[in-house]
Amino acid sequence: MTSDEIMKKADEDLIAVYNRFPVVFSGGEGMYLFDNDGKRYLDFASGIGVNAFGYGDKEIAKELSMQLGTLVHVSNLYYTEPLSKAAEAVKEISGLDRVFFTNSGAEAVEGALKTAKRYYFNKTGKNDAKVIAMNSSFHGRTIGAVSVTGTDAYRSPFYPLMEGAVFADYNDLSSVEKLIDARTCAIIMETVQGEGGIHPATAEFIKGIRRLCDEHDILLVLDEIQCGMCRTGEFFAFQKYDVKPDILTSAKALGLGLPVGAFIVSERVAKNSLKPGDHGSTYGGNPLCTSAVSLSIRLMKERRVREHVKELTPYFEETLDRIVEGSDKVKERRGEGFMQGLLLDENVKARDIVSAALSKGLILLTAEGNVIRMLPPLIAEKEDFDRMNEILSSLL
Ligand SMILES: Cc1ncc(COP(=O)(O)O)c(C=O)c1O
Structure with a gap:
């Protein structure tokens, strides 16, 4: 099925309680998800805080498949x-x-x-x-x-x-x-x-x-x-x-x-x-x-995930703090570890920024009160924060 057919069918057949973004995902690797047409997206949402290890992890697939067969x-x-x-x-x-x-x-x-x-x-x-x-x-x-x-x-x-x-x-x-x-x-x-x-x-x-x-x-x-x-x-x-x-x-x-x-x-x-x-x-x-x-x-x-998050949090926070300093549309950063939010000025809608980011290949979330929420997979590295910064700063 084409992406358009998949979205149309889902909108006709499912109870309409979600405002889905117009994208059909079909796979992923590490920090990236791929859509049905092969486009790559840097994921700063983790399926709303679920995919701590990102996508396509071979060890996870092998172990879970074994249990599935048992x-x-x-x-x-x-x-x-x-x-x-x-x-x-x-x-x-x-x-x-x-x-x-x-x-x-x-x-x-x-x-x-x-x-x-x-x-x-x-x-x-x-x-x-x-x-x-x-x-x-x-x-x-x-x-x-x-x-x-x-x-x-x-x-x-x-x-x-x-x-x-x-x-x-x-x-x-x-x-x-x-x-x-x-x-x-x-x-x-x-x-x-x-x-x-x-x-x-x-x-x-x-x-x-x-x-x-x-x-x-x-x-x-x-x-x-x-x-x-x-x-x-x-x-x-x-x-x-x-x-x-x-x-x-x-x-x-x-x-x-x-x-x-x-x-x-x-x-x-x-x-x-x-x-x-x-x-x-x-x-x-x-x-x-x-x-x-x-x-x-x-x-x-x-994989020392706690240590990794602690080590990378200052870099993540500094990156976001630079975004706050560099844009009059962002009022403040709030968060702990790999759970961060940017409070936007009331003239900009978080949902619009999240939509625009998606079309540029960056997946973000919103939260109440006009906040851009970020819950990246816990495997995120400095280069991922840099890429997020590039895309988001260009939009803001
Ligand atoms: C703090 C908190 N509690 C409960 C829930 C509900 O979890 P679920 O969607 O798995 O029912 C969520 C989901 O976002 C949550 O963030």
């Missing part, structure tokens, strides 16, 4: 070795104690919310739990996840949502403190807000939240679906601060592009929350996806 799915009625091994690996990198594998990020958030509600119910015997979430947050598209997502456009068409979600301002501890009462079972936040415009938590805020949670026996849920798995230079962004969540959510780069997420909890939470029969998933934790989790973690260690 065993794909058996359900959670039985044990498999990939499941056991992946749980051990996720525990080790997170410093937490028990794992549940899901099929997506939103489902990991659902699991985290159910765990927190169950913890509260076990403690109080009451069904009136409240969750404090953050304005400008994003936690996914299912009803529970939307209920704690702090962007009205994602919420208002779907009322009534889950009861008991209230919103505070990110990086404003007193706004959180004001909302706490005896019904608060959890505080949920991203360690670095992604879709909401790339806002890293300040050390003061995240430590303050941990203190409030400890004082009031509230569970701290850190959503690291976008900012986790080495994107900020640590396996998880919270590891930069002297804090630990009670519940952690992960997905995206966890599984090398296979649909897998996880919620991970401390032993104390595990003992006092979900009981057999409370939660489940047919596919969740299948041998194919969990072998991808173990492989992703092993390769991140073997």
Whole structure:
């Protein structure tokens, strides 16, 4: 099929919830994707933070193909070795104690919310739990996840949502403190807000939240679906601060592009929350996806991805800072590691810049508040930042 035929057919046959860019991708290698007509695109999006190792990695293809030929799915009625091994690996990198594998990020958030509600119910015997979430947050598209997502456009068409979600301002501890009462079972936040415009938590805020949670026996849920798995230079962004969540959510780069997420909890939470029969998933934790989790973690260690991100971040940031200095259309840079955003002046639309960049062979993302968001594969090198700079600067 030609690209035009593929796009026309998809637009006719799929439910129209996405504003797709007019390009059909058919392959990739390293930092580059190729379209149906053979044009190359430098990727600064990683399929929205998923493809940490870029494209066409032979070792990944070989290992996953082997598992595909061995065993794909058996359900959670039985044990498999990939499941056991992946749980051990996720525990080790997170410093937490028990794992549940899901099929997506939103489902990991659902699991985290159910765990927190169950913890509260076990403690109080009451069904009136409240969750404090953050304005400008994003936690996914299912009803529970939307209920704690702090962007009205994602919420208002779907009322009534889950009861008991209230919103505070990110990086404003007193706004959180004001909302706490005896019904608060959890505080949920991203360690670095992604879709909401790339806002890293300040050390003061995240430590303050941990203190409030400890004082009031509230569970701290850190959503690291976008900012986790080495994107900020640590396996998880919270590891930069002297804090630990009670519940952690992960997905995206966890599984090398296979649909897998996880919620991970401390032993104390595990003992006092979900009981057999409370939660489940047919596919969740299948041998194919969990072998991808173990492989992703092993390769991140073997290929020293954390060290690479830490080493290259100053170059990435300096490159972006030069773009900010050189253009009156860019107001500021925000970010951590390989998760960066450029805030644009209101006279320029981030979506227009992202479209123009695409036609020049550079893939970028947007985020709320007129921000160009960059989530390059974690294998990006100096020459990739230089090329991104050339294309973006020519547009700005
Ligand atoms: C922080 C965060 N949480 C949750 C999600 C939802 O993940 P998924 O799209 O896999 O359901 C996303 C997706 O962008 C995210 O960035």
